[in-house]
Amino acid sequence: MKLLKELCETYGAPGFEDRIREIYRREMAPLVDRIETDGIGNVIAIKEGSTDSPVKVMVAGHMDEIGFVVKHVDDNGFLRLSPLGGFDAKTLIAKRVCVRASSGEDLIGMIGSKPTHIMTPEDRKKMPTVPELFVDVGLDGPAARETIEIGDSVTLHQSFSQNGNRVTCKSMDNRVSIYTLIEATKRIDNPNVSAYLVATSQEEVGLRGAMTASHRIEPDCGIAIDVTLACDTPGAKPDEQISALGGGVAIKVHDSSSISCPQLVRFCRELARAKDIPFQMEVLTRGGTDAGGIQRGGSAVPAITLSVPCRYVHTVVETVDVPDLQATIDLLVEFLNRAHEVDLSY
Ligand SMILES: [Zn+2]
Numbered sequence: 001m002k003l004l005k006e007l008c009e010t011y012g013a014p015g016f017e018d019r020i021r022e023i024y025r026r027e028m029a030p031l032v033d034r035i036e037t038d039g040i041g042n043v044i045a046i047k048e049g050s051t052d053s054p055v056k057v058m059v060a061g062h063m064d065e066i067g068f069v070v071k072h073v074d075d076n077g078f079l080r081l082s083p084l085g086g087f088d089a090k091t092l093i094a095k096r097v098c099v100r101a102s103s104g105e106d107l108i109g110m111i112g113s114k115p116t117h118i119m120t121p122e123d124r125k126k127m128p129t130v131p132e133l134f135v136d137v138g139l140d141g142p143a144a145r146e147t148i149e150i151g152d153s154v155t156l157h158q159s160f161s162q163n164g165n166r167v168t169c170k171s172m173d174n175r176v177s178i179y180t181l182i183e184a185t186k187r188i189d190n191p192n193v194s195a196y197l198v199a200t201s202q203e204e205v206g207l208r209g210a211m212t213a214s215h216r217i218e219p220d221c222g223i224a225i226d227v228t229l230a231c232d233t234p235g236a237k238p239d240e241q242i243s244a245l246g247g248g249v250a251i252k253v254h255d256s257s258s259i260s261c262p263q264l265v266r267f268c269r270e271l272a273r274a275k276d277i278p279f280q281m282e283v284l285t286r287g288g289t290d291a292g293g294i295q296r297g298g299s300a301v302p303a304i305t306l307s308v309p310c311r312y313v314h315t316v317v318e319t320v321d322v323p324d325l326q327a328t329i330d331l332l333v334e335f336l337n338r339a340h341e342v343d344l345s346y
Pocket of ligand 1: 203227
Protein backbone atom coordinates (compact mmCIF):
# COMPACT_ATOMS: atom_id res chain seq x y z
CA MET A 1 0.00 0.00 0.00
CA LYS A 2 3.06 2.26 -0.02
CA LEU A 3 2.39 3.44 -3.56
CA LEU A 4 -1.33 4.02 -2.92
CA LYS A 5 -0.44 6.03 0.19
CA GLU A 6 1.98 8.17 -1.80
CA LEU A 7 -0.58 8.71 -4.56
CA CYS A 8 -3.38 9.68 -2.15
CA GLU A 9 -1.34 12.02 0.02
CA THR A 10 0.13 13.89 -2.98
CA TYR A 11 -1.69 17.07 -4.04
CA GLY A 12 -3.19 17.39 -7.54
CA ALA A 13 -6.14 19.72 -8.07
CA PRO A 14 -7.76 19.70 -11.57
CA GLY A 15 -5.30 21.34 -13.97
CA PHE A 16 -2.52 21.16 -11.35
CA GLU A 17 -1.70 17.46 -11.60
CA ASP A 18 2.09 17.85 -12.10
CA ARG A 19 3.13 15.85 -9.01
CA ILE A 20 0.88 12.90 -9.92
CA ARG A 21 2.22 13.00 -13.49
CA GLU A 22 5.73 12.59 -12.06
CA ILE A 23 4.78 9.54 -10.00
CA TYR A 24 2.90 7.98 -12.92
CA ARG A 25 5.82 8.45 -15.33
CA ARG A 26 8.29 7.12 -12.76
CA GLU A 27 6.24 3.94 -12.17
CA MET A 28 5.24 3.35 -15.81
CA ALA A 29 8.59 4.02 -17.51
CA PRO A 30 10.01 0.50 -16.88
CA LEU A 31 6.72 -1.20 -17.82
CA VAL A 32 5.70 0.22 -21.22
CA ASP A 33 7.10 0.86 -24.71
CA ARG A 34 6.68 4.62 -24.59
CA ILE A 35 5.05 7.48 -22.71
CA GLU A 36 3.44 10.54 -24.29
CA THR A 37 2.11 13.68 -22.63
CA ASP A 38 -0.43 15.91 -24.37
CA GLY A 39 -1.34 19.59 -24.19
CA ILE A 40 -3.95 19.25 -21.45
CA GLY A 41 -1.61 17.24 -19.22
CA ASN A 42 -2.78 13.66 -19.88
CA VAL A 43 0.01 11.09 -19.59
CA ILE A 44 -0.41 8.20 -22.04
CA ALA A 45 1.62 5.05 -21.29
CA ILE A 46 1.60 2.75 -24.31
CA LYS A 47 2.22 -0.99 -24.39
CA GLU A 48 2.09 -2.04 -28.03
CA GLY A 49 0.66 -5.31 -29.31
CA SER A 50 2.80 -7.20 -31.80
CA THR A 51 0.28 -8.78 -34.20
CA ASP A 52 -0.55 -7.15 -37.57
CA SER A 53 -3.54 -5.18 -36.33
CA PRO A 54 -3.78 -5.24 -32.56
CA VAL A 55 -6.98 -3.99 -30.93
CA LYS A 56 -6.47 -0.54 -29.42
CA VAL A 57 -7.81 -0.32 -25.88
CA MET A 58 -7.78 2.94 -23.94
CA VAL A 59 -7.84 2.69 -20.15
CA ALA A 60 -8.42 5.94 -18.27
CA GLY A 61 -7.88 6.80 -14.62
CA HIS A 62 -8.08 10.41 -13.56
CA MET A 63 -5.15 12.02 -11.74
CA ASP A 64 -6.98 15.06 -10.42
CA GLU A 65 -8.76 15.43 -7.11
CA ILE A 66 -11.42 17.97 -6.21
CA GLY A 67 -9.72 21.18 -5.16
CA PHE A 68 -9.78 24.95 -5.37
CA VAL A 69 -7.85 27.96 -6.55
CA VAL A 70 -7.32 31.06 -4.42
CA LYS A 71 -9.61 33.82 -5.68
CA HIS A 72 -8.99 36.49 -3.06
CA VAL A 73 -6.55 37.30 -0.27
CA ASP A 74 -8.10 39.75 2.20
CA ASP A 75 -6.43 42.49 4.27
CA ASN A 76 -6.11 40.15 7.25
CA GLY A 77 -4.53 37.33 5.24
CA PHE A 78 -7.61 35.10 4.95
CA LEU A 79 -8.12 33.36 1.59
CA ARG A 80 -11.34 32.86 -0.36
CA LEU A 81 -11.67 29.98 -2.78
CA SER A 82 -13.07 29.12 -6.19
CA PRO A 83 -13.98 25.40 -6.36
CA LEU A 84 -12.74 22.96 -9.00
CA GLY A 85 -15.18 20.06 -8.66
CA GLY A 86 -18.20 19.22 -6.52
CA PHE A 87 -17.94 19.87 -2.78
CA ASP A 88 -20.41 19.54 0.06
CA ALA A 89 -19.33 22.63 2.02
CA LYS A 90 -20.34 21.20 5.40
CA THR A 91 -17.67 18.46 5.02
CA LEU A 92 -15.00 21.16 4.65
CA ILE A 93 -15.39 23.00 7.94
CA ALA A 94 -12.42 22.44 10.30
CA LYS A 95 -10.35 20.60 7.67
CA ARG A 96 -6.70 21.18 6.87
CA VAL A 97 -5.78 22.23 3.34
CA CYS A 98 -2.54 22.69 1.43
CA VAL A 99 -2.01 25.92 -0.48
CA ARG A 100 0.61 25.35 -3.16
CA ALA A 101 1.93 28.90 -3.00
CA SER A 102 3.62 30.60 -5.96
CA SER A 103 6.53 31.29 -3.61
CA GLY A 104 7.26 27.55 -3.93
CA GLU A 105 6.14 26.62 -0.44
CA ASP A 106 3.38 24.18 0.52
CA LEU A 107 1.42 26.07 3.18
CA ILE A 108 -0.82 24.03 5.44
CA GLY A 109 -3.90 26.07 6.29
CA MET A 110 -7.25 25.41 7.94
CA ILE A 111 -10.82 26.10 6.99
CA GLY A 112 -12.10 28.10 9.92
CA SER A 113 -15.60 28.82 11.16
CA LYS A 114 -17.47 30.67 13.91
CA PRO A 115 -17.37 28.75 17.24
CA THR A 116 -20.66 27.20 18.34
CA HIS A 117 -20.55 29.39 21.50
CA ILE A 118 -21.33 32.55 19.57
CA MET A 119 -23.68 31.09 16.95
CA THR A 120 -27.21 32.43 16.91
CA PRO A 121 -30.13 29.98 16.47
CA GLU A 122 -30.27 31.25 12.86
CA ASP A 123 -26.54 30.45 12.33
CA ARG A 124 -27.11 26.89 13.55
CA LYS A 125 -29.82 26.23 10.95
CA LYS A 126 -27.77 27.58 8.05
CA MET A 127 -25.75 25.30 5.76
CA PRO A 128 -22.34 26.70 4.86
CA THR A 129 -21.56 27.42 1.20
CA VAL A 130 -18.16 27.32 -0.50
CA PRO A 131 -18.03 31.10 -1.21
CA GLU A 132 -18.44 31.78 2.54
CA LEU A 133 -15.53 29.53 3.55
CA PHE A 134 -12.16 31.01 4.34
CA VAL A 135 -8.68 29.57 4.74
CA ASP A 136 -6.36 30.69 7.50
CA VAL A 137 -2.68 30.08 6.71
CA GLY A 138 -1.38 31.89 9.78
CA LEU A 139 -0.09 34.91 7.88
CA ASP A 140 -1.20 38.54 8.12
CA GLY A 141 -2.39 40.41 5.02
CA PRO A 142 0.96 41.70 3.70
CA ALA A 143 2.76 38.40 4.34
CA ALA A 144 -0.04 36.35 2.74
CA ARG A 145 -0.07 38.60 -0.34
CA GLU A 146 3.68 38.29 -0.66
CA THR A 147 3.58 34.49 -0.53
CA ILE A 148 0.32 33.57 -2.26
CA GLU A 149 -0.88 34.61 -5.72
CA ILE A 150 -4.45 34.65 -6.97
CA GLY A 151 -4.81 31.35 -8.84
CA ASP A 152 -2.59 29.23 -6.60
CA SER A 153 -4.10 25.76 -6.16
CA VAL A 154 -5.50 24.44 -2.90
CA THR A 155 -6.36 20.85 -2.00
CA LEU A 156 -7.44 19.06 1.12
CA HIS A 157 -4.67 17.69 3.31
CA GLN A 158 -5.00 14.30 4.95
CA SER A 159 -2.80 11.37 5.93
CA PHE A 160 -3.44 7.79 4.82
CA SER A 161 -4.53 5.11 7.29
CA GLN A 162 -5.40 1.42 7.17
CA ASN A 163 -7.73 -0.63 9.41
CA GLY A 164 -7.59 -4.28 8.39
CA ASN A 165 -8.83 -4.49 4.81
CA ARG A 166 -10.01 -0.88 4.73
CA VAL A 167 -7.89 2.06 3.66
CA THR A 168 -8.83 5.72 4.14
CA CYS A 169 -7.50 9.01 2.83
CA LYS A 170 -8.42 12.04 0.74
CA SER A 171 -8.25 11.41 -3.03
CA MET A 172 -9.04 7.67 -3.07
CA ASP A 173 -11.16 9.25 -5.85
CA ASN A 174 -9.32 8.58 -7.98
CA ARG A 175 -5.76 7.62 -7.09
CA VAL A 176 -7.05 4.05 -6.74
CA SER A 177 -7.30 4.16 -10.54
CA ILE A 178 -3.70 5.30 -11.02
CA TYR A 179 -2.66 2.46 -8.71
CA THR A 180 -4.85 0.05 -10.72
CA LEU A 181 -3.36 1.11 -14.06
CA ILE A 182 0.19 0.67 -12.75
CA GLU A 183 -0.46 -2.70 -11.08
CA ALA A 184 -2.37 -4.07 -14.09
CA THR A 185 0.40 -3.02 -16.51
CA LYS A 186 2.83 -5.25 -14.59
CA ARG A 187 0.68 -8.26 -15.52
CA ILE A 188 -0.53 -7.67 -19.10
CA ASP A 189 1.11 -9.29 -22.07
CA ASN A 190 -1.30 -9.79 -24.93
CA PRO A 191 0.20 -9.45 -28.44
CA ASN A 192 -3.32 -8.89 -29.82
CA VAL A 193 -3.91 -5.71 -27.80
CA SER A 194 -2.22 -2.32 -27.74
CA ALA A 195 -2.94 -0.85 -24.33
CA TYR A 196 -3.11 2.95 -23.97
CA LEU A 197 -3.05 3.54 -20.22
CA VAL A 198 -3.99 7.14 -19.68
CA ALA A 199 -3.65 9.10 -16.46
CA THR A 200 -6.18 11.80 -17.35
CA SER A 201 -6.37 15.40 -16.21
CA GLN A 202 -9.39 17.50 -15.24
CA GLU A 203 -12.02 14.76 -14.84
CA GLU A 204 -13.60 16.45 -11.85
CA VAL A 205 -14.50 19.52 -13.90
CA GLY A 206 -16.12 17.66 -16.79
CA LEU A 207 -14.15 14.67 -18.17
CA ARG A 208 -11.94 17.04 -20.15
CA GLY A 209 -8.72 15.02 -20.32
CA ALA A 210 -10.44 11.76 -21.28
CA MET A 211 -12.19 13.44 -24.18
CA THR A 212 -9.03 14.91 -25.71
CA ALA A 213 -7.05 11.67 -25.12
CA SER A 214 -9.75 9.65 -26.83
CA HIS A 215 -9.61 12.01 -29.85
CA ARG A 216 -5.85 11.53 -30.03
CA ILE A 217 -5.79 7.75 -29.57
CA GLU A 218 -8.96 6.79 -31.50
CA PRO A 219 -9.28 3.54 -29.56
CA ASP A 220 -11.42 0.56 -30.56
CA CYS A 221 -12.86 0.50 -27.05
CA GLY A 222 -12.28 2.12 -23.69
CA ILE A 223 -12.49 1.48 -19.97
CA ALA A 224 -12.61 4.08 -17.25
CA ILE A 225 -11.48 3.07 -13.77
CA ASP A 226 -13.03 5.17 -11.02
CA VAL A 227 -14.62 4.97 -7.61
CA THR A 228 -18.35 4.66 -7.15
CA LEU A 229 -20.60 5.41 -4.20
CA ALA A 230 -20.84 2.76 -1.49
CA CYS A 231 -23.83 3.89 0.56
CA ASP A 232 -23.81 0.72 2.67
CA THR A 233 -23.92 2.88 5.80
CA PRO A 234 -26.60 3.89 8.34
CA GLY A 235 -29.33 6.06 6.90
CA ALA A 236 -29.35 4.75 3.31
CA LYS A 237 -32.06 2.34 2.15
CA PRO A 238 -31.04 -0.93 0.42
CA ASP A 239 -32.16 0.40 -2.97
CA GLU A 240 -30.00 3.51 -2.46
CA GLN A 241 -26.73 1.65 -1.77
CA ILE A 242 -25.33 1.72 -5.32
CA SER A 243 -22.53 -0.60 -4.16
CA ALA A 244 -21.18 -2.20 -0.99
CA LEU A 245 -17.65 -2.41 0.36
CA GLY A 246 -16.34 -5.97 0.17
CA GLY A 247 -18.71 -6.90 -2.67
CA GLY A 248 -15.99 -6.83 -5.35
CA VAL A 249 -15.40 -4.67 -8.41
CA ALA A 250 -18.52 -2.84 -9.65
CA ILE A 251 -19.38 -3.26 -13.34
CA LYS A 252 -21.20 -0.08 -14.36
CA VAL A 253 -24.41 -0.21 -16.35
CA HIS A 254 -24.86 3.56 -16.45
CA ASP A 255 -24.42 6.87 -14.69
CA SER A 256 -25.26 10.40 -15.77
CA SER A 257 -22.26 10.69 -18.13
CA SER A 258 -22.52 7.39 -20.02
CA ILE A 259 -24.48 4.23 -20.69
CA SER A 260 -21.92 1.44 -20.84
CA CYS A 261 -21.70 -0.46 -24.12
CA PRO A 262 -23.95 -3.52 -23.43
CA GLN A 263 -21.52 -5.90 -25.18
CA LEU A 264 -18.76 -4.72 -22.81
CA VAL A 265 -21.02 -5.12 -19.77
CA ARG A 266 -21.76 -8.73 -20.78
CA PHE A 267 -18.11 -9.41 -21.59
CA CYS A 268 -16.85 -8.08 -18.23
CA ARG A 269 -19.51 -10.02 -16.31
CA GLU A 270 -18.60 -13.25 -18.14
CA LEU A 271 -14.88 -12.69 -17.50
CA ALA A 272 -15.50 -12.09 -13.79
CA ARG A 273 -17.65 -15.23 -13.52
CA ALA A 274 -15.15 -17.37 -15.45
CA LYS A 275 -12.22 -16.20 -13.33
CA ASP A 276 -14.05 -16.13 -9.98
CA ILE A 277 -13.43 -12.42 -9.56
CA PRO A 278 -15.94 -10.99 -7.04
CA PHE A 279 -18.15 -8.37 -8.73
CA GLN A 280 -21.35 -6.39 -8.29
CA MET A 281 -23.44 -4.54 -10.85
CA GLU A 282 -23.66 -0.76 -10.59
CA VAL A 283 -26.42 1.63 -11.55
CA LEU A 284 -25.57 5.20 -10.51
CA THR A 285 -28.26 7.79 -11.05
CA ARG A 286 -26.00 10.86 -10.55
CA GLY A 287 -22.29 11.28 -11.21
CA GLY A 288 -20.02 10.51 -14.13
CA THR A 289 -16.66 9.06 -15.13
CA ASP A 290 -14.11 9.31 -17.92
CA ALA A 291 -16.11 6.66 -19.84
CA GLY A 292 -18.39 9.55 -20.86
CA GLY A 293 -15.36 11.39 -22.26
CA ILE A 294 -13.89 8.33 -24.00
CA GLN A 295 -17.24 7.50 -25.62
CA ARG A 296 -17.61 10.94 -27.19
CA GLY A 297 -13.99 11.06 -28.37
CA GLY A 298 -12.26 9.51 -31.37
CA SER A 299 -14.91 8.54 -33.87
CA ALA A 300 -17.33 7.32 -31.13
CA VAL A 301 -15.95 4.62 -28.87
CA PRO A 302 -17.65 1.68 -27.07
CA ALA A 303 -16.85 2.26 -23.41
CA ILE A 304 -17.50 1.00 -19.90
CA THR A 305 -16.50 1.84 -16.32
CA LEU A 306 -15.12 -0.56 -13.74
CA SER A 307 -15.58 0.98 -10.31
CA VAL A 308 -13.98 0.58 -6.93
CA PRO A 309 -16.71 0.96 -4.25
CA CYS A 310 -15.92 3.90 -1.94
CA ARG A 311 -17.62 5.26 1.17
CA TYR A 312 -17.79 9.02 1.91
CA VAL A 313 -16.89 10.11 -1.64
CA HIS A 314 -15.63 13.70 -1.99
CA THR A 315 -14.58 13.96 1.66
CA VAL A 316 -11.18 13.55 3.34
CA VAL A 317 -12.16 10.11 4.66
CA GLU A 318 -12.83 8.33 1.37
CA THR A 319 -12.66 4.63 2.28
CA VAL A 320 -12.14 1.58 0.05
CA ASP A 321 -11.74 -2.14 0.64
CA VAL A 322 -8.39 -3.58 -0.48
CA PRO A 323 -9.85 -6.88 -1.85
CA ASP A 324 -12.31 -4.81 -3.97
CA LEU A 325 -9.34 -2.89 -5.36
CA GLN A 326 -7.57 -6.18 -6.06
CA ALA A 327 -10.68 -7.48 -7.86
CA THR A 328 -10.67 -4.34 -10.03
CA ILE A 329 -7.03 -4.89 -10.99
CA ASP A 330 -7.74 -8.57 -11.70
CA LEU A 331 -10.71 -7.82 -13.95
CA LEU A 332 -8.81 -5.13 -15.85
CA VAL A 333 -5.95 -7.58 -16.46
CA GLU A 334 -8.41 -10.24 -17.71
CA PHE A 335 -10.06 -7.68 -19.95
CA LEU A 336 -6.77 -6.60 -21.51
CA ASN A 337 -5.74 -10.21 -21.99
CA ARG A 338 -8.97 -11.03 -23.85
CA ALA A 339 -10.10 -7.71 -25.39
CA HIS A 340 -9.38 -8.92 -28.95
CA GLU A 341 -12.17 -11.50 -28.57
CA VAL A 342 -15.11 -9.19 -27.87
CA ASP A 343 -17.59 -8.39 -30.66
CA LEU A 344 -18.31 -4.68 -30.43
CA SER A 345 -20.47 -4.33 -33.52
CA TYR A 346 -23.79 -2.53 -33.11
ZN1 LIG B 1 -13.52 10.20 -9.76
